[in-house]
Amino acid sequence: MSAPEPRASVSTRGPVLIVGTGLLGTSLALALRAAGVEVQLADTSPTSLALARDMGAGALHGEDSPEPQVVVVATPPDVTADVVVAQLSAHPSAVVTDVASIKERVVNEVRSRAGAEARRYVGSHPMAGRERSGAGAADSDLFAGRPWVVVAQDSDPQAELVIRNLAVDVGASPVRMGAAEHDAAVAAVSHAPQLVSSLVAARLEELGEGALALSGQGLRDVTRIAASDPRLWSAIIVGNAGPVVGLLRRISDDLGALITGIEAAVCDPDRPEHTAPGAARVVAPGAVGAITDVMTRGNIGRARIPGKHGGAPHRYTEVQVLVPDAAGELGRLFSDVGAAGVNIEDFSLEHSAGQSAGIALISVLPAAALRLEEALDAQGWRVVAG
C-alpha cells in the first residue's frame, strides 16, 4: 500500500463514519483516507474492524469521536435498512447513505420507518466489487472510473449533493436513478447473470476429470463469478427477488424452447429417419431454428454491452505475439514495444493449463499496428495472425 496522497480538490468534509468494514466499506475508507478525509470505522466484528484499522483505513469510532458529517452503511443488504434507520437517529445532523446492491426495499423501509428524518438519507450503489470479499481484499482504487448509482427521489437536495461529491472524491461517476429502475437494471446486468453462471458451474460438480481436462477459456469465463460468496449473494437476490424472478422466468422460457427445439435432433433408434446417413440435417430444421434464434439474439445483446469487449466500435487493433515461458520475456517484449514508440492501449496474456508459452494480446491504435508488428518481427518475436 502506498502512502495516502491528499488530493487538491476534495469536496467531502469529514469526518466520515463507515459502518461495516467488509470489502466495500474498507475500500471506501481507504479511498477517502487517500483523499485526505478523516474516517471513523465501526463493525460488529472486532476482527474485521481491527484488520481495517491496521490497513490504515481509519480510526475506531467511539463515544468520544467527533460527530460525523456523513455516515456510510456498508453492511450485508439484509440488515442495511435497520442500520440506516439506527444511524439517522444516532447522528441527527449527518447525511446517511448505504452501498447495498439492492435499493427499492432498503429505500422503502427507511422512508416508512424514519419519517421526515429520511430526508437526510440518500441511497447509493457503487458499481464495484470483486469475487473476493472482506477487508483483506479491499482496494482504495476499487471505485475509480466506475458508475456510482445515487437514489435520491425523496432526499434533501443538499444531502444528495454531499453523496455525489463523496462518489466523485473516490474517483467514481455519480448516476442518478430511481430505486425500481436501479433494481431492474442490476437484475439484468448482475444478479441473473450471477445465478446462471452458478447453474453452469454446478453441473461440473460431478463431471469426470477427463472431461474437465478439456475445459477452455470459454468455460472459465462463463463460470468466473460462480466463485462468489453464496451467503452475500443470497441476501442480494432475496432483496431483489421480484426483478430477478421475472428475468429468470424469461430465461427459463427461452431455455424451454431451446430444449424442445434441440430434442427434434436427438437420435431416436425407433425412427429410421433419425439414424439414416445425414439424419441430423433431415430432422433438425426445428433445432437449427431454435439454436440460431437464441444465439443470434445473444450476438445482438452481447454487442450492446459498452466497454472494452462489447458495444463500442473497435477503436484498437490487437497485435498478438507469442511469448516464451522464460524469465524476463515479458519485460523484453514491453521494452521492445516502447522502443518502437507505440503506446499500449490494452494488454492481456492468454495461456491455458499446461501450456509452456503464452500469447500476448497488445491493443494499439490501428495506425500503429503494422509498424509495431514489423518492429517486433525484426526483434525476433513471433507475431501471430490476429
Next chain:
Amino acid sequence: MSAPEPRASVSTRGPVLIVGTGLLGTSLALALRAAGVEVQLADTSPTSLALARDMGAGALHGEDSPEPQVVVVATPPDVTADVVVAQLSAHPSAVVTDVASIKERVVNEVRSRAGAEARRYVGSHPMAGRERSGAGAADSDLFAGRPWVVVAQDSDPQAELVIRNLAVDVGASPVRMGAAEHDAAVAAVSHAPQLVSSLVAARLEELGEGALALSGQGLRDVTRIAASDPRLWSAIIVGNAGPVVGLLRRISDDLGALITGIEAAVCDPDRPEHTAPGAARVVAPGAVGAITDVMTRGNIGRARIPGKHGGAPHRYTEVQVLVPDAAGELGRLFSDVGAAGVNIEDFSLEHSAGQSAGIALISVLPAAALRLEEALDAQGWRVVAG
C-alpha cells in the same frame, strides 16, 4: 506473420491435405507449414481458399498434386462425415482424420458407410478455437499446449499413431477418448455453457442504455462467448443433441427450483408479512436455501476447473499496480519489474468503460511479491491491496 521455422523432430510425413480452410483448417495448415511439412489446401469456397494460400498456409490441391499421406477434414460438422467418406475413397492409401467438435455421429456414420476402409479413419477434436472464425482469424499457434482428443477405438493402430504424431507436431497433447465419452465431456465444458451464455446475452437485447451502462466485468465474462457464430454452433449442437439436451434439462430443473425458491421472497402486497419491516428475512428461508444451494454447488464446480483460474493450488501471488492512462506507462512498469529482477508468471490489465487508469495484475512467485511491491513503490508506483 513470421517465417516458418522448421522444427528438428517432426514425425508427420507430408504431404498433408487440408479440406476446409476455415479457422481450424488454416491454423493447422500454418502450424504444419511452420514445422516444415508440405501442405495442400482444398475448399468449396474459392475466396477462403485463396486467402489461406495467400497467408502461406500451403499450395492449392489439384489433379497433379502428389498423393497425400494424411487428409484432415476441417469442414462444418454437419458435412464432416460425407467429406471423410469421400476422402477415404479418393485417397486409398491416406490416413484420414477430421477436427469436428462432435464425434459419435461422425464416427458412426463413417464406420457404417466406409466399411473396412474406415480403419484408415481416426476421429480428432483439437480443443482450440476462438470467437472469430474464418481463415483470416487463423493462428499457427492455436493448438500449442491444448488437448487434442483422438477417437480411434476401431482404427488401425498405425493410423492412430500418424494422427497422434500430427497433434504433437503442432504442439498439442493427444488424449485418447471414446466417441460417446468425448461428446458427453464437450457438452458439459463447451456446448451447454455456450448456449447458456447466449441465453443471458439474449436478455440484454431490449435492455435500456442506462441499465447497460452499469455492466461490469462479470457480465462481460459470462457473455463473451455469446459473440460466437450461430450457424457453426447450430451444426455442432444438432450433432451432439442427446448429451446437450440431457444437460440443458438438468440446468432447467435447477433453474426451476431456483425460481420457485426465490418466488417465496417476492413482495406480495396482499400478504402483510411480505411488506412488514424486515420482511425479506421473515419470508425468505426457502429462497435463501435455494440460492445458497445452487451457488455452493457452483463454487465447488468452479473450483474443479483445472488451469489458471480454477482448481490448481494458487502458486502465484498477485501484485496489483495502478497504471495511469498515459503513453509508455506499461513499458515503464515492465522495465521497473525487470530491474527488480522479478519474473512475471502471468499478467492482465483490468479496466472498465470510461475509466482513465487501469490496474495491472502481476502474478509472481510468492517469495518475490514483497520485494516487487517495495521496488515498485520506491519507483513511485501506486501498489494496491491484493
